[in-house]
Amino acid sequence: MNAQVAPLDDAEIADRLIELPGWTVEGDHLHRRYRFDRHFQAAAMVVHISQIQEELGHHAELTLGYNHLGVSVNTHSVGGRVTHLDFGLARRVEEIAAAHGAR
Numbered sequence: 231m232n233a234q235v236a237p238l239d240d241a242e243i244a245d246r247l248i249e250l251p252g253w254t255v256e257g258d259h260l261h262r263r264y265r266f267d268r269h270f271q272a273a274a275m276v277v278h279i280s281q282i283q284e285e286l287g288h289h290a291e292l293t294l295g296y297n298h299l300g301v302s303v304n305t306h307s308v309g310g311r312v313t314h315l316d317f318g319l320a321r322r323v324e325e326i327a328a329a330h331g332a333r
């Protein structure tokens with residue numbers, strides 16, 4: 231386990247979720263499902279998220295549908311638990327979402 235990354239406890243997760251409307255913790259993943267008017271908007275957002283993920287060195291599972299995109303992330307290096315790294319990625323995804331027409 232990476233000594234600098236610890237799983238968040240339930241209270242820490244609840245605190246951080248307040249600042250991320252639409253995001254939930256489902257099982258051991260931080261998750262949000264975005265909807266779009268058009269498929270290509272969702273596909274373009276996947277590319278943009280990939281760029282952010284490479285920058286952060288942290289990667290979500292992205293599920294591309296016709297007009298929706300699922301973003302689901304936890305931290306593999308601590309055994310698949312939710313850490314501050316997951317919330318960091320979620321905040322970056324939120325920052326670009328509106329410009330992609332995600333809602």
Ligand SMILES: C[C@H](O)[C@H](O)[C@H]1CNC2=NC(N)=NC(=O)C2=N1
Pocket residue numbers: 287288289290303304305306307308
């Ligand atoms: C070396 C590289 O940074 C690591 O393997 C990163 C890559 N992306 C990652 N993504 C996620 N979600 N969890 C990790 O522990 C992780 N580790």
